[in-house]
Amino acid sequence: xxxxxxxxxxxxxxxxxxxxxxxxxxxxxxxxxxxxxxxxxxxxxxxxxxxxxxxxxxxxxxxxxxxxxxxxxxxxxxxxxxxxxxxxxxxxxxxxxxxxxxxxxxxxxxxxxxxxxxxxxxxxxxxxxxxxxxxxxxxxxxxxxxxxxxxxxxxxxxxxxxxxxxxxxxxxxxxxxxxxxxxxxxxxxxxxxxxxxxxxxxxxxxx
Amino acid sequence: xxxxxxxxxxxxxxxxxxxxxxxxxxxxxxxxxxxxxxxxxxxxxxxxxxxxxxxxxxxxxxxxxxxxxxxxxxxxxxxxxxxxxxxxxxxxxxxxxxxxxxxxxxxxxxxxxxxxxxxxxxxxxxxxxxxxxxxxxxxxxxxxxxxxxxxxxxxxxxxxxxxxxxxxxxxxxxxxxxxxxxxxxxxxxxxxxxxxxxxxxxxxxxx
Amino acid sequence: xxxxxxxxxxxxxxxxxxxxxxxxxxxxxxxxxxxxxxxxxxxxxxxxxxxxxxxxxxxxxxxxxxxxxxxxxxxxxxxxxxxxxxxxxxxxxxxxxxxxxxxxxxxxxxxxxxxxxxxxxxxxxxxxxxxxxxxxxxxxxxxxxxxxxxxxxxxxxxxxxxxxxxxxxxxxxxxxxxxxxxxxxxxxxxxxxxxxxxxxxxxxxxx
Numbered sequence: 001x002x003x004x005x006x007x008x009x010x011x012x013x014x015x016x017x018x019x020x021x022x023x024x025x026x027x028x029x030x031x032x033x034x035x036x037x038x039x040x041x042x043x044x045x046x047x048x049x050x051x052x053x054x055x056x057x058x059x060x061x062x063x064x065x066x067x068x069x070x071x072x073x074x075x076x077x078x079x080x081x082x083x084x085x086x087x088x089x090x091x092x093x094x095x096x097x098x099x100x101x102x103x104x105x106x107x108x109x110x111x112x113x114x115x116x117x118x119x120x121x122x123x124x125x126x127x128x129x130x131x132x133x134x135x136x137x138x139x140x141x142x143x144x145x146x147x148x149x150x151x152x153x154x155x156x157x158x159x160x161x162x163x164x165x166x167x168x169x170x171x172x173x174x175x176x177x178x179x180x181x182x183x184x185x186x187x188x189x190x191x192x193x194x195x196x197x198x199x200x201x202x203x204x205x206x207x
Numbered sequence: 208x209x210x211x212x213x214x215x216x217x218x219x220x221x222x223x224x225x226x227x228x229x230x231x232x233x234x235x236x237x238x239x240x241x242x243x244x245x246x247x248x249x250x251x252x253x254x255x256x257x258x259x260x261x262x263x264x265x266x267x268x269x270x271x272x273x274x275x276x277x278x279x280x281x282x283x284x285x286x287x288x289x290x291x292x293x294x295x296x297x298x299x300x301x302x303x304x305x306x307x308x309x310x311x312x313x314x315x316x317x318x319x320x321x322x323x324x325x326x327x328x329x330x331x332x333x334x335x336x337x338x339x340x341x342x343x344x345x346x347x348x349x350x351x352x353x354x355x356x357x358x359x360x361x362x363x364x365x366x367x368x369x370x371x372x373x374x375x376x377x378x379x380x381x382x383x384x385x386x387x388x389x390x391x392x393x394x395x396x397x398x399x400x401x402x403x404x405x406x407x408x409x410x411x412x413x414x
Numbered sequence: 415x416x417x418x419x420x421x422x423x424x425x426x427x428x429x430x431x432x433x434x435x436x437x438x439x440x441x442x443x444x445x446x447x448x449x450x451x452x453x454x455x456x457x458x459x460x461x462x463x464x465x466x467x468x469x470x471x472x473x474x475x476x477x478x479x480x481x482x483x484x485x486x487x488x489x490x491x492x493x494x495x496x497x498x499x500x501x502x503x504x505x506x507x508x509x510x511x512x513x514x515x516x517x518x519x520x521x522x523x524x525x526x527x528x529x530x531x532x533x534x535x536x537x538x539x540x541x542x543x544x545x546x547x548x549x550x551x552x553x554x555x556x557x558x559x560x561x562x563x564x565x566x567x568x569x570x571x572x573x574x575x576x577x578x579x580x581x582x583x584x585x586x587x588x589x590x591x592x593x594x595x596x597x598x599x600x601x602x603x604x605x606x607x608x609x610x611x612x613x614x615x616x617x618x619x620x621x
Contacts, residue, residue: 026355032406034362035355041331049261054463056472058263063319063328070327080409112477120484121477124455135554140342142351144556148440148449155448199446202494233562239613241569242562248538256468265470270526270535277534287616347549349558 007178011107012071014100019044019075020086021097022137027083029141039137040076041069047132051108051125055115094193098156102185105130105157106178109164119165126161127154152192152199160185214385218314219278221307226251226279228304229344230286231294236348240287246344247283248276254339258315258332262322301400305363309392312337312364313385316371326372333368334361337392359399359406367392421592425521426485428514433458433486435511436551437493438501443555447494453551454490455483461546465522465539469529508607512570516599519544519571520592523578533579540575541568544599566606566613574599 022043026036045062052060062068079086108129112122131154135145147154160181167177191197229250233243252269259267269275286293293300315336319329338361342352354361367388374384398404436457440450459476466474476482493500522543526536545568549559561568574595581591605611 027409029351029356030408031351031356032408034360034365034406036409038355038361053260053467054472054474054477056263056470058261059322059324059328060261063261063324063332066325066327069331073327083409115473117473117477118480120480120487121473124483125477139346139553140352140355142349142556144443144445145554148452148554149443149445154452158448199448201444201446202441202450202497234616236558236563237615238558238563239615241572241613243616245562245568260467263470265468266529266531266535267468270468270531270539273532273534276538280534290616346553347559347562349556 007107007175010099010103012067013096014103015044015068015071016075017093017096017100018104018133019072020079021093022133023076023079024083024087025137025141027079027087033080036080037073037076039140040079041072042140043133043137044072044075045069045133046136047104047129047134048108050132050136051111051129055112055117055125057111057115095190098186098189098193099182101130101153101157101189102160102182105160105185106164106181109161109181110168110174110178113165113168119169122165123158123161126164127157130154130157130160149201150198152197153189155199156185156189156192159188214314214382217306217310219274220303221310222251222275222278223282224300224303224307225311225340226282227286227293228300229340230283231290232344232348234286234290234294243287244280244283246347247286248279249347250340250344251279251282252276252340253343254311254336254341255315257339258318258336262319262324262332264318264322302397305393305396305400306389308337308360308364308396309367309389312367312392313371313388316368316388317375317381317385320372320375326376329372330365330368333371334364337361337364337367356408357405359404360396362406363392363396363399366395421521421589424513424517426481427510428517429458429482429485430489431507431510431514432518432547433489434493434500435507436547437490438497439551439555441493441497441501450494451487451490453554454493455486456554457547457551458486458489459483459547460550461518461543461548462522464546464550465525465543469526469531469539471525471529509604512600512603512607513596515544515567515571515603516574516596519574519599520578520595523575523595524582524588524592527579527582533583536579537572537575540578541571544568544571544574563615564612566611567603569613570599570603570606573602 019040023036023040026039031039045068048062049060052058105126109122109126112125117125131147135147138145163181163184164177167180226247230243230247233246238246252275255269256267259265312333316329316333319332324332338354342354345352370388370391371384374387433454437450437454440453445453459482462476463474466472519540523536523540526539531539545561549561552559577595577598578591581594
């Protein structure tokens, strides 16, 4: 496969995994069929939609390329009908989710760089691409987004984004930067999950 | 009236009804005068604002044409002062809301098509236009959006959007497609509401 | 200082204060380090991001100019480490927050006018710039936005926006309009806070 075909395939794989995760959380919260499709869509393409809207990359990629919505819809439909089976795939889903996280973070950062943003803006948008959809999903479910107070998730995405910005500044080829950044994010996320690491919290004040 | 004048009038009627519904929910949740105006505005133009932002149709129509905000503000002001009377209009409000739903779904779908989106993207944006504002309102009120787990509401909008996309593909005139799509959405919504239909939910897992 | 330098400095001061407020609320809600940075960012630049997305002023200013995110990140970092000290600055924070409110309202209104919006749209976007970030923050924390049901906050921003639109219509120089609008917003907010004024609410219905 050419690099661009590989990247698109990986991107759609990320969409697929995030859509499955969103659809499963809809099932767990007793939503109806529309809720299953909306939460699959929000989780899979929500971060990218926000990124494209503030970047001016419109119409947003997730709408302009029909494959994104098609993959999302298929994932939602499958989960709607066979969710007990899908929900049992704990370990594989975790691994794929970590891969999706890394792919979204690096792809979002690279898109922001292509639109002329500086390092800080590109890192912020990369992380937003990776965790924004999940945050909107949690808000729709009436919960404080898990990423704000639990586990090492966003920090893994942040590391991936930083790698992309650093390799870009060093004139490394984007394809290489994406692979290194995605890999770092993936490893950090999986190791943190398996070992139960948490992100640091502010120290408590004695009452 | 010319078709364009008729469409604008119907669009403003949809804005009016959605603004009234948003303002009423603000009153029911004990918000203050600013909350009444914000919820009226979010419900009436929120879906369209999100649509225009991800589509790149900026400045968004609801801001560029003063009549949208004017109608919204008038509706909010009236509800603020005479809400007990307005709240009693149960049946007429339901009918008008179903009309607004259909108008927003078809208008949003057609706008997405004009901006070059394919069928899937246009349907997604049509439904978002119709139900997005209400979802944001529910989130601001701290509730899981009703449209995700109750009643046949979004599905009616979805049917209207599908009609628009199908008639567009068949080279039917947009005006005709809008009328057929809006009518179908309207009828499905009203009948579903009166008969108490619910959207299908995923089957439960035996514990 | 030239007027433009002064305005930028004031704008960054507003960002700083709003970021501190957002970071403090993250600490109070037991979020982790990522949550502290996200809530600082959302509160400080969230309103401006939404404004720029619906206006088509992309890439959004808060991303295109690295100083906005840099100030936000520094504020979040400082609060993360020394939040007990920062939290004690009640009165100075209130005063600075009222100043930020006025600066955001007037700057947002002027930007909307430059993009060709009419009076109603410009006022709506000015208020959104000023209170939108705080609303998103409250939603992320699972709360109904305080601005919708408590205190005179948005109304102060509204007054500032109206002054900008009115002075613009009267061909007053933008710099003067911004100063008058910001001052009015600032005074109304501080006085309302110190005297415990609330915005009017709809009258209650006797059950």
